[in-house]
Amino acid sequence: MQIIPENLQKLIDKLERLPGLGPKSAARIAMYLLKSPKEYNKVLGDLVKNLQDEMLYCKRCFHISSSEICDICNDETRDSSVICVVEDPLDVLAFERGAEYKGLYHVLGGVISPVNGIGPEDLTINELIKRFRKEDIDELVIATNPNIEGEATAMYIKNEVEKEFNKVKITRLARGLPTGADLEYADKTTLSKSFEGRTSF
Numbered sequence: 001m002q003i004i005p006e007n008l009q010k011l012i013d014k015l016e017r018l019p020g021l022g023p024k025s026a027a028r029i030a031m032y033l034l035k036s037p038k039e040y041n042k043v044l045g046d047l048v049k050n051l052q053d054e055m056l057y058c059k060r061c062f063h064i065s066s067s068e069i070c071d072i073c074n075d076e077t078r079d080s081s082v083i084c085v086v087e088d089p090l091d092v093l094a095f096e097r098g099a100e101y102k103g104l105y106h107v108l109g110g111v112i113s114p115v116n117g118i119g120p121e122d123l124t125i126n127e128l129i130k131r132f133r134k135e136d137i138d139e140l141v142i143a144t145n146p147n148i149e150g151e152a153t154a155m156y157i158k159n160e161v162e163k164e165f166n167k168v169k170i171t172r173l174a175r176g177l178p179t180g181a182d183l184e185y186a187d188k189t190t191l192s193k194s195f196e197g198r199t200s201f
Contacts, residue, residue, distance in 0.1 A: 008034065060131070062107040062124050064089045072096075072105060079103045081138040085128065085157060087111055087145060090184040095143075098188035101195055103141070106131065111149040112156055120156055128157070132165050139169040142201060146173075147180050158201055172201040 004012075008030060015026035033041055057063070058070035065071070072078065072092070082103030086092055087110060095101050108123045120126075131137070142157055144150035158170050174197030183191070 057107075061105045062109060062127065063092050063105055077102075081136060082141065083128075083131070083137055083139075084141040084143050086143050086183070087150070087153075091143065094183045094186060095191060098186070098191040100192055101141075103139075108144070108153065111144060111153040113149045120160075123153075125157060125160060129160060129164070132161065132168070137165075137168060139171060141195075141198060142170065142172050143183065145182055154201070170201045171198040174198050 011033070012023070012026045012030045015021055015029050016023055018026075021029070033044075054066065056065050056068065058065045058073055059068050060073045061070060063070045063072065079102050083106050084095065084101060084103055085106045085108060086095070087108050089107055092105050092107065095105075106124065106128050108125065108128075110118055110123055112118060112120055112123070140157075140161060142154045144154045154172060161168060161170060173194040186194075
């Protein structure tokens with residue numbers, strides 16, 4: 001016996017696949033949408049439908065953008081001599097929300113993870129090295145997550161940069177961030193202290 005209509009169950013099943021949502025949360029969201037005005041659902045549906053077609057990745061830093069170069073890279077008030085390397089766009093959002101960082105970013109698109117078949121060539125590390133050749137960079141802040149994959153990726157980037165650009169200052173976020181934690185869940189104070197206490201790497 002089917003307890004709820006098939007279409008509603010399909011929606012719950014799709015929502016359940018989203019990160020952080022279990023069966024109960026997915027069902028609550030589906031029921032909320034069922035009771036919402038049709039116009040709201042139409043707008044939400046259109047936004048989801050067009051999301052991948054309308055979003056780009058910045059050609060300079062690989063952050064999500066609605067144009068070829070993102071607003072952060074286009075901001076002339078930011079310090080272009082400092083680049084902060086992060087794993088994904090959520091980390092950029094975390095820093096922009098909380099840390100007093102006014103430099104630029106470089107989004108790797110993940111971390112080196114041999115177990116998952118991800119090597120350096122699958123990330124934007126080569127593009128980072130190209131930025132060093134084109135831009136006048138004084139400091140590289142490596143802000144990968146403090147876990148095994150993040151540390152391995154940080155060490156790889158450090159070695160690659162030092163091969164060709166040994167005068168660049170390379171720093172790592174201070175240990176205000178707990179080992180094994182994700183940047184996107186860090187609070188404002190923790191992120192600020194991590195930047196203030198960053199050390200040579």
